[in-house]
Amino acid sequence: MGFLLFTLALLLSAGEYLDVREFLSKGEMELQWNPFLKIGVFRRGYSVVSFRVDEPWVLLNYRQRMRIDPIVEEEGTLKLTSQTVETIHRALLGPKRSGPRVAAIFIDPGHGGKDPGTIGRHQIGKETLELKEKDIVLKTSLVLADLLKKRFPEKQVxxxxxxxxxxxxxxxxxxxxxxxxxPEDAVIYVSIHVNASLNPKAKGFEVWYLPPQYRRKLIDGDRLNAENREILPILNMMLEEEYTIESILLAKHILDSMEESVGSVSENRGLKEETWFVVRKAKMPSVLVEIGFITNEEEAKLLSQPEHLQKIAQAIYNGIVRFIGTIDGSTRRSHYEDQLDRSQSGTGRFLSQDAQADPS
Structure with missing residues (x-):
């Protein structure tokens, strides 16, 4: 690392700016950049250095503030000085931590007890099929949790x-x-629900995440020192941006896995945004999965079958494993991630939203 810093110092005299693409060409870290908010994150392994254009500081893991020459944007390209290069290198290229970045997975089967959630009643021949959302999502979540515990014994499930x-x-x-x-580790939140609609023909699965424009108080200002309290709104915005990116990525992996698993018998209704209570109040990457419509007779029959719920649990599991693989880096698909029959995968249709019950 010392030789690299010395070489960069020779290339750049004080005050001269380096194109960020040269900085990234070594392949030692990656950059996530939001050109609209003018904020970005350099990431390596479990650590991140976040910045805002024209500000004289960066933040290591949203906590430690470090002085730099401001990162600037010229004609759509980010540029930084040798001093800033050195600061970011020292922050990110130190000894690599052992252990996962995603340290805990929180599975939340909706409703329960006195709250049955949505209820489906269907007359099938001489038999009445009655299903309660709380029972379906609990069965699915127990299977999902068991799969995750076997795959990730080092993580909290x-x-x-x-x-x-x-x-x-x-x-x-x-x-x-x-x-x-x-402090550097993450928790992810997966809420599982069953959908309902006034339209009995509505069917399919979908995954929800918090709208990117929604803003929460993620960082407690009372726990920051005086200097960092001055930039609390910026810290919140940066962390919100990261949670949004990760929530959308988690949602997409789960949706794609659902398509692979049950897309031949159910409809892919796509990714959706809403300020559901649980995704709004969970201070972490979070998604809400609607696994099917209890008010659709055909889908209710499927939701009554343990084999179908097993497929759904396996699909959500596969999506979480793939997401963790992109975050933890070292995690890869293994024999625990059972291969699903993809020969009958659907077309990934994104359908319009029908009237539905609020899962919260």
Whole structure:
């Protein structure tokens, strides 16, 4: 690392700027850049250095503030000085931590106890099929949690409920937000629900995430020193940006896996945005998965079958594994990620939204 820094110092005299593409050409780190908000993140392994154009500081893991020559943007290209290069290198190219970046997975089967969620009643011949959302999502979540625990024995896999009990929405998100992990580690939140509609023909699966424009208070200003409290709004915006990117990525991996698993018998309704309570209050990358419509007779029959719920759980599991592979870096698909029959995958249709029950 010392030789690299010495070489860069020779190339750049004080005050001269380097094209960020030269900085990244070594392949030692990656850059995530939002040209609209003018903020970005250099990432290597488990550590991130976040910045804002024209500001004289960067943040290591959203906590440690370091002085730099401001990163500038010229004709759409980011540029930085040798001093800034050295600061970022020292921050990111130090000894690599062992252990996962995604340290905990929180699985939240919706409803429970006195709250049945949506209810589907269908007359099939002489038999009445009655299903409750709380039962379907619990069965699915228990299978999912078991798969994740076998695949990731080093991670915390936590269920909001493992039986038929009632939890408020606040209790669910407080449980997730209180999970203890190392400062550089992450928790992800996956809420599982069954959909309903006034239109009995509505069917299919979809994955929701928080709209990118929604802003929350993610960082407690009381826990920052005086210098960092001055930039609390910027810190919140940067962390929100990262959570948004990761939530969309997690949602897409789960949706794609659902398409592979059940796309031949159910419709892919696509990725959607909404400020559901649990994704709004969970201070982490979070998604809400709607696994099917209980009000559609054909889909209700499927949701009553353990084999179908097993496929759904496996699909959500596959999506989480793929997401963690992009975040942890060292995680790769293994024999635990059972291969699904992709020969009958659907076309990935994105259909319009029907009237539906609020999963919150």
């Amino acid at each position: 936590i269920l909001s409920r493992s039986d038929d009990r009632y939890l408020t929405l606040e209790e669910r998100t407080e449980m997730a937000n209180s999970i203890s992990v190392d």
